Amino acid sequence: MNFDLKTLELTAAASEKCDLLVVLIPEGFKPGADALSALAALALKNGDLSAKAGKHLQLYQAPAVAARRLVLVGAGDGSARSVRQAVLAVGGAIKAPQTKRVVVCFAGAVKAGAVCAVVQAVAEASYVYTTTKSKVEARSLNRCVVGVPNAAEAREGFDSGVALVAGVEFAREWGNRPANHATPTLLANAAKTLAKLPRIQCKVLGPAEVARLKMGAFLAVARGSEEPLRFIELRYNGATKDQAPVVLVGKGITFDTGGISIKPAPEMDEMKFDMCGAASVLGVFRALGELQPAINVVGLIPACENMPDGRAVKPGDVVTSMSGQTIEILNTDAEGRLVLCDALTYATRFKPAAVVDIATLTGACVIALGGVRSGLFANNDALASALQTAGDVAQDLCWRMPLDDDYADGLKSNFADMGNVAGRAGGSITAAKFLQKFVGDMPWAHLDIAGTAWKGGAAKGSTGRPVGLLVQYLHDQSKAKAKAAAPRVAAKPAAKRAPRAKAV
Known part of the structure; x- marks a missing residue:
C-alpha cells in the first residue's frame, strides 16, 4: 500500500x-x-x-x-x-x-x-x-x-510511520505463516532478503557450525525434528565501528509441540506463533532498512522446531550450554529458554551496549498481564526505563516485572547446575531468572510477549508486536548517542567593560 x-x-x-x-x-x-x-x-x-x-x-x-x-x-x-x-x-x-x-x-x-x-x-x-x-x-x-x-512539519513522523508499517507487516507475515511455510530454513531465507537493504548484512549457521560453537542447549531442542536448525545473525551498521551495538535476540521456535512433554491438542495450532520473537527481530531490521538511524544493531535468531521424535531430548536429560553451565531439562516444553540461553552467550562476543531478548516464553505472563502489555524484565534500571518509555511513545506497552534473586531458588537441581523450570508460582519470573544466568554483566532486558504477539479467536493472527517498541527504543538511543557525540560550543568570553571615567 x-x-x-x-x-x-x-x-x-x-x-x-x-x-x-x-x-x-x-x-x-x-x-x-x-x-x-x-x-x-x-x-x-x-x-x-x-x-x-x-x-x-x-x-x-x-x-x-x-x-x-x-x-x-x-x-x-x-x-x-x-x-x-x-x-x-x-x-x-x-x-x-x-x-x-x-x-x-x-x-x-x-x-x-x-x-x-x-x-x-x-x-x-x-x-x-x-x-x-x-x-x-x-x-x-x-x-x-x-x-x-503543514506537511513539512509532519514529515518525520510520517516517514517513521511508513517504515514501521513495513517492519510490522514483515513480522506479521512471518508470524502468520503456517509452520510448514515458515521452517527454520525459510525463516533464514527471509533474513537473507533483508541483506538487500542498505547497511544490513546476514549470516546463517547450520547444525555443524552450531555444534562447533558448543551450543548444547540449542542443539538439544532441535534434535527431535527433521527440519535442520538455523542460527541467524543480522547486522545493521549505521554508526562507526567503535560504537557498541544493541543486540536483539529473538526466540525462533517455528513450531512447538512441547516435545516429549507434549502440549494438549486444543489450540496447539497457535504454536506456529512461537517464533514471533524472531519475527519481531526481522521486522525491526526491515524498519531499520527504511529509517537508516545512526546506530549499530545485531539481531540473533536461534530457529528450530520442538518435536517429539525418537531422538528428542527427554525429561531428566542433562545438557551443556555454550556457557559451559549444565542444565537438567525437567520439562521439554520449556524449550524457548534453552535456545535463548546459548544465543545470549553468543551475544557477549559483540561487547554490546545492551541486549534485549524477545520471546513468547511463558503462559504465566499471559495470566499476569493479558494481551495489553508485554512483560519486561531487566538487570539494568536505565535500560528498563528506556524500553518502558519507548513502549509508551510507540503505543506498544510493556510493564516491568521483578527479578528478585529469591525467585531463582526453584531452579536448583541435584544433577546439574540448574533445572530449566521451577514451580508454577511466578513462572514468567523464574523463566527470566533462568535467562539471567547467561548474561553476566551485560545490560540486559527480556520481553515476554506471550500475551501480546498474537490474538486468538475470530481475530486470530500475529500483531507484529513489539516491533514498534523496539524501533522507538533504537531511534531514541540513536538520538541520544548523536547528542552525546556532538561537539560542545564553547561559551564566548564576556566582553571587557570599558574603564569608567574618573570623577573630577
Whole structure:
C-alpha cells in the first residue's frame, strides 16, 4: 500500500476525490466557513457526533464533498493514542472492498506522534493475510493520503510511520505463516532478503557450525525434528565501528509441540506463533532498512522446531550450554529458554551496549498481564526505563516485572547446575531468572510477549508486536548517542567593560 503526506486544510479536503474521507475531529473543535466544518459543527451541536475518541458518524455523498463516503470521527485530545483509537474505530470502512483510496484529514492541530499513529492504524485496519490462500482476497486499499495543516512539519513522523508499517507487516507475515511455510530454513531465507537493504548484512549457521560453537542447549531442542536448525545473525551498521551495538535476540521456535512433554491438542495450532520473537527481530531490521538511524544493531535468531521424535531430548536429560553451565531439562516444553540461553552467550562476543531478548516464553505472563502489555524484565534500571518509555511513545506497552534473586531458588537441581523450570508460582519470573544466568554483566532486558504477539479467536493472527517498541527504543538511543557525540560550543568570553571615567 502507498502512503502520501499532503498539506490539506478542510476546505481542500472536501474537494479530494476518494472512496473514503475520514475527518478527525478533536475536542474543542473550532469550525471554519467550509462545508466539512459546517457538517461537523451541526452534528456536534445536535448530539449526533461526539469528539470522544472513536465516536463517529458516517455520511454518503454529502453535499459539497467530493468523497463518495465521509466519516466524521472524534479524535479526543488529539494524542497519538486517541488518534489511533479513532482510526481503528472506522476500520470496517477502511477495509471495505470498495475502498481503494482513502484520505485521512486532521481538523485541528497535529500533536506529536499523531501522524505516525494514523499511518500505523490505517495499515493495521486494512491488513490481509493471503500467502497460503488459494482464493486471494488481497488488500483492497492501495493508497492512503494523510492530510495535515503543514506537511513539512509532519514529515518525520510520517516517514517513521511508513517504515514501521513495513517492519510490522514483515513480522506479521512471518508470524502468520503456517509452520510448514515458515521452517527454520525459510525463516533464514527471509533474513537473507533483508541483506538487500542498505547497511544490513546476514549470516546463517547450520547444525555443524552450531555444534562447533558448543551450543548444547540449542542443539538439544532441535534434535527431535527433521527440519535442520538455523542460527541467524543480522547486522545493521549505521554508526562507526567503535560504537557498541544493541543486540536483539529473538526466540525462533517455528513450531512447538512441547516435545516429549507434549502440549494438549486444543489450540496447539497457535504454536506456529512461537517464533514471533524472531519475527519481531526481522521486522525491526526491515524498519531499520527504511529509517537508516545512526546506530549499530545485531539481531540473533536461534530457529528450530520442538518435536517429539525418537531422538528428542527427554525429561531428566542433562545438557551443556555454550556457557559451559549444565542444565537438567525437567520439562521439554520449556524449550524457548534453552535456545535463548546459548544465543545470549553468543551475544557477549559483540561487547554490546545492551541486549534485549524477545520471546513468547511463558503462559504465566499471559495470566499476569493479558494481551495489553508485554512483560519486561531487566538487570539494568536505565535500560528498563528506556524500553518502558519507548513502549509508551510507540503505543506498544510493556510493564516491568521483578527479578528478585529469591525467585531463582526453584531452579536448583541435584544433577546439574540448574533445572530449566521451577514451580508454577511466578513462572514468567523464574523463566527470566533462568535467562539471567547467561548474561553476566551485560545490560540486559527480556520481553515476554506471550500475551501480546498474537490474538486468538475470530481475530486470530500475529500483531507484529513489539516491533514498534523496539524501533522507538533504537531511534531514541540513536538520538541520544548523536547528542552525546556532538561537539560542545564553547561559551564566548564576556566582553571587557570599558574603564569608567574618573570623577573630577
